[in-house]
Structure formats: structure tokens, C-alpha cells
Amino acid sequence: MLRSYLAGAVVGAASVASASLAHAGPIFDEVVSSGKLICLVSPSAPGFSVPDSAGVFQGFNADFCRMAAAAVLGDAAKADIRGVGFSDSLKSLVSRQAHMASRSITETGTRSADPGLAFVATTFYDGQGFMVSKTLGVTSAKDLKGATICAEDGSTTLLNIADWFTAESLDYKIENIADKTARLQAFFAGKCDAYASDMTALAADRQLAKNPADYEILPEIISAEPLTLVTQPDEALEKAVRWGFEVMLNADELGINSSNVDATVAALDKQPKAVQRLFAKDGTTADMAAKLKLPADWAYQVIKQVGSYGEVFDRHLGPSTPFGLKREGSQNASARNGGLMYAYPIR
Numbered sequence: 001m002l003r004s005y006l007a008g009a010v011v012g013a014a015s016v017a018s019a020s021l022a023h024a025g026p027i028f029d030e031v032v033s034s035g036k037l038i039c040l041v042s043p044s045a046p047g048f049s050v051p052d053s054a055g056v057f058q059g060f061n062a063d064f065c066r067m068a069a070a071a072v073l074g075d076a077a078k079a080d081i082r083g084v085g086f087s088d089s090l091k092s093l094v095s096r097q098a099h100m101a102s103r104s105i106t107e108t109g110t111r112s113a114d115p116g117l118a119f120v121a122t123t124f125y126d127g128q129g130f131m132v133s134k135t136l137g138v139t140s141a142k143d144l145k146g147a148t149i150c151a152e153d154g155s156t157t158l159l160n161i162a163d164w165f166t167a168e169s170l171d172y173k174i175e176n177i178a179d180k181t182a183r184l185q186a187f188f189a190g191k192c193d194a195y196a197s198d199m200t201a202l203a204a205d206r207q208l209a210k211n212p213a214d215y216e217i218l219p220e221i222i223s224a225e226p227l228t229l230v231t232q233p234d235e236a237l238e239k240a241v242r243w244g245f246e247v248m249l250n251a252d253e254l255g256i257n258s259s260n261v262d263a264t265v266a267a268l269d270k271q272p273k274a275v276q277r278l279f280a281k282d283g284t285t286a287d288m289a290a291k292l293k294l295p296a297d298w299a300y301q302v303i304k305q306v307g308s309y310g311e312v313f314d315r316h317l318g319p320s321t322p323f324g325l326k327r328e329g330s331q332n333a334s335a336r337n338g339g340l341m342y343a344y345p346i347r
Helices: 002-023 026-034 060-073 086-094 109-113 157-167 180-188 199-206 235-254 261-266 273-279 284-292 298-305 309-316
Strands: 037-041 079-083 100-106 118-126 128-133 147-151 172-176 194-198 215-217 225-231
Touching: 026 060, 026 235, 037 060, 037 086, 060 079, 060 100, 060 118, 060 235, 060 298, 060 309, 086 100, 086 225, 100 118, 118 199, 118 235, 128 199, 147 157, 147 180, 157 172, 157 194, 180 194, 194 199, 199 215, 225 235, 235 273, 235 284, 235 298, 235 309, 261 273, 261 298, 273 284, 273 298, 284 298
Parallel strands: 037 079, 037 100, 147 172, 147 194
Antiparallel strands: 100 225, 118 225, 128 194, 128 215
16 A cells, blocks of 8 residues: 555656646747737637727637737737638647637547647537528528538538538539638629538628628538637646636636626625635635746736626627627536536636
């Protein structure tokens, strides 16, 4: 028993030592020394990432870039958000031209196995579907026999289409267009019968039509698409991004957002223990800050500067937006309400 205990102690000590070295991650250190976090988003995805009148990207995905900058640098404005195409975003991460990507990238087995990529946290549970012009007169994807479908080169979309149409014994043709602008132009011009993408992307892309009401999204969801934040492989950066996201989920479950966080912190001694662990100067996140090399008030800055998960969702995709998405009853609801958004314990 003593021998086993000592062996375990040696292994444990070695793990602590290796973890300490890992926390001094070169990519994390590069972000800190440069004072900016380069984050890639889609160049044009309404609700998720679109440049405003000043050229600054706004949207659901863009806000997770800001979350990471707030966690690591204490300042959401230090997120250097750049719009790039899908394939180029993965290539940029592998070639170390960016620190992370927040652009609706599906985590798959082969992508996760790539040594140049690290999938960190799923921000949206989605699925692939089809959009058609109402003039086509179809109400189901099963009516698309012989259809020409506009799809994105280099994505999982083509594989999902092949799997689904084969299973349904339907023939089809693909109009394979890598550039999103050209792909949408082809679809809106009637060169394709259907446009295939994730359901949320379809909702965003429909807004780019001259008259969005002329198009509808068919009800079938033909795949599982866990849309995940991706970083360069670096344990320190991965942990900072992952736990920054978990702070947003925990705040969401506790009813804390950017509007009430100051009042919450001002009366912290009257708050539940879970809230105190999140924001107290000697709380859990302060202990995490010391170990992860983050600003002492990193959790507060994430919520104050960016918001809780539900707040970000409603701001860009919720009922008061053109997309009108509801978290309630969806996979993106809190696990407490039957969804898949499960806040890991911060304690």
C-alpha cells in the first residue's frame, strides 16, 4: 500500500510540474505580450458576424472573440476580429496566423484529431438543412429529387448531403462554390434549386436576400453540427477560452448579466455562495486567475464587457431580432431547462 501511495504521489507531483510548464503556453504568452487576440469569424453572417458602419464585427460569434480577450487581457476591445472564409480560417490557425476562430466550425473526429487545431467549447448546437425559393413549391427536403444544390466546398456540408440523399434514394447535383458571396448570388439568381448549410447560417443568409420573405427553410435537419470555438493547440489558451465560456454559462444560470453584475458585486456578501465563488476577490475565479495567469477580475470583466451566454444569444439571435430564435425548448437552452448548455462547476 505504501509503495502504491508513493508511486501515486510521484505521478501526482509530476503532473503538477508538467501542468505548471504547460500553463506557460507560447501562444498564450504571445497573446499577452502582443496585447491582442487575433480571432477569425465569417466575413458576412448576419446575427453571427457582420461589420458595422465603422467596420467593427458584431454578432453572436464575434462576442466570443471578445469574451476571450476579456478573460486573457482584461479588455474585450483587444480582440482583433478578422473576417475570413471557412477553409482559410482553419488554414490560418494551423499556420499560426491567428490565435482562435469563432465562426460556426463543426467539431468532427478528423478535425479534432488534427494536431494543428484545438476544439475548446461548443457555443451552439446546430444541424444542417436546406433553403429554397417559395416559387419552387416544395415543403420538404424529400421533394428535392433531382435538385441542384448550392453548397460550400471544403466543409462537412457536402458529406452530409451525400449521406442523406443516398439514404433517401434521391438523385441530386451539386453546385460547388467555395466563395460564400458567389454561392449566395448563384442561389438567389436561381442557378440552384436549394441552398445547403447549417440551420442558423440559413437563417442568417436569408436576410441577405433582396426580399427574405421569398425564401423558406425546409423543416428537415439532416445532421448534428456542434459549433465550437477553435484555438491553436496551447493548454493555457485553451483553458482560458474554455473557462471564460463557462463563466458566461454560470452567470446565465445565476441570472447575472452585464446590466446587473455591478450591483451584484457591490452586495456580494448577501449573494449565494455560487455567486461569491464567481466574483469574490478571494473566490474560486481569483484562485483560477493565479493558476491560469489571467487578470484577477477576469470573470467580472467577461460578464461586464460581454455578458452572460443568454444575454449574448438574445442580443443577436433572440426573439427581438430578425431571427426570432428562442432558447426555450431548443438544444441551446440551459441544461436546467432541458437543453445541452451545461454549466461546469466553478468551485
